[in-house]
Amino acid sequence: MFDSPLSASAYDVLAVPPDVTEEELRRAYRLRLRQSHPDTGGDAAVFVQVQRAWDLVGTPEARAAYDRGHGFGQAAAPEWSGWHAQTPPADTRPRARSYGQPGGWRRERYLDLVREWVGRGVTLDDPYDPALVRSAPHHLRRLLADALAEEATARIVADLGMGYTVWHDVAAGGRSGDPESKVDHIVLGPSGLYGLLSEDFGGPVRLKRGELIGDGIAGAPIAELLSRLRVVARAAGVRFGGAIVVLPDEDVSEAITELGKVRGMHVAVVARSALATVLRRGVSGARAVGGNEVFDARTRLNQTVAFV
Incomplete structure (x- = not known):
C-alpha cells in the first residue's frame, strides 16, 4: 500500500x-x-x-x-553485472551474475506514453510525480507498477551471491517483436532453475485452482508464465525446476504458498520479502542442480536467450 x-x-x-x-x-x-x-x-x-x-x-x-x-522515480535502477551494465556497482560484495535490464521495457514504455498522454508541447518536469501518476489512465499506472516490481525483485536476486545467474526481461516467443510475451526473470542457482513473474496488481490477490484471482487481475498469470517457460525451455534445451510468482508483501495472506504441480511444473506464490529464502532453499519437489549441470544450463541459456 x-x-x-x-x-x-x-x-x-x-x-x-x-x-x-x-x-x-x-x-x-x-x-x-x-x-x-x-x-x-x-x-x-x-x-x-x-x-x-x-x-x-x-x-x-x-x-x-x-x-x-513519495515519488515513483526515487529508487535508482539496480547495478547489473552482465549485459547492459552501465557502471561498476558501488557495493563490492559478491553478487549474482545478471543479464538484461529488469523493468526496462515497461519503464521506457511508460515514459513514452505518459508524455503522449500529457500532450505534445507540455513540459513534463517529473514523470514520476505521485499526483501525475495517480491521475494517469490505469494502463499507464500498471506499466510503471510492473516496472517497479521487476526492479525490486532484481535487487533481491542480485544479492543472492556469485553462485546464482539471472536473466531479466527474456523474450519468450509470441507475436514477432511482442515485448509483452516475456519472462520477467530466470534464476539459476544450486536450488534449481526457476522462472519468475514479478507483479503488482494494486491490491490483495487470492488463489483458486492453481491460478491468481483478484480485482486487478486480468487473464491467467500463472498459466501464461508456465507457457512462456516452456517456450524458453524448448529453445534452450533446459529443464525448469519450478515457477515463482513474486508479489508485494501486503497483497498476499501468506509469505510462501506452494501450489504443488500446476500443469506439470512446481509453482510457488511468495511475498517479496520471502523470495531470497525460497530461492536459496528451493521450491518443494523442484530439482536441485549442481556441478556440470549448472555450467551446462548457464551456457545453453546464454547462447539462446534473447531480450525484449
Whole structure:
C-alpha cells in the first residue's frame, strides 16, 4: 500500500485532498478511524490502512517528508553485472551474475506514453510525480507498477551471491517483436532453475485452482508464465525446476504458498520479502542442480536467450 502506482495514497485513504489543512486532516483521521474500527462494524484491513496513513502524514514533519519523497522515480535502477551494465556497482560484495535490464521495457514504455498522454508541447518536469501518476489512465499506472516490481525483485536476486545467474526481461516467443510475451526473470542457482513473474496488481490477490484471482487481475498469470517457460525451455534445451510468482508483501495472506504441480511444473506464490529464502532453499519437489549441470544450463541459456 502507498508505494504502488496502483494503490491509494495516504490522502486517499483518509479521504482528503493533498492540500488539506492540518486541522482538517486530523478531523478526517478521527472520522475514518470511527468508520473503519472493527468494533463498530468497520473493515479491519481498512482500519490498519487508516492508521498507516496517519503515520505517514499525521505530523508536519512526516507529511513534508511524504510529500517531498513519495515519488515513483526515487529508487535508482539496480547495478547489473552482465549485459547492459552501465557502471561498476558501488557495493563490492559478491553478487549474482545478471543479464538484461529488469523493468526496462515497461519503464521506457511508460515514459513514452505518459508524455503522449500529457500532450505534445507540455513540459513534463517529473514523470514520476505521485499526483501525475495517480491521475494517469490505469494502463499507464500498471506499466510503471510492473516496472517497479521487476526492479525490486532484481535487487533481491542480485544479492543472492556469485553462485546464482539471472536473466531479466527474456523474450519468450509470441507475436514477432511482442515485448509483452516475456519472462520477467530466470534464476539459476544450486536450488534449481526457476522462472519468475514479478507483479503488482494494486491490491490483495487470492488463489483458486492453481491460478491468481483478484480485482486487478486480468487473464491467467500463472498459466501464461508456465507457457512462456516452456517456450524458453524448448529453445534452450533446459529443464525448469519450478515457477515463482513474486508479489508485494501486503497483497498476499501468506509469505510462501506452494501450489504443488500446476500443469506439470512446481509453482510457488511468495511475498517479496520471502523470495531470497525460497530461492536459496528451493521450491518443494523442484530439482536441485549442481556441478556440470549448472555450467551446462548457464551456457545453453546464454547462447539462446534473447531480450525484449
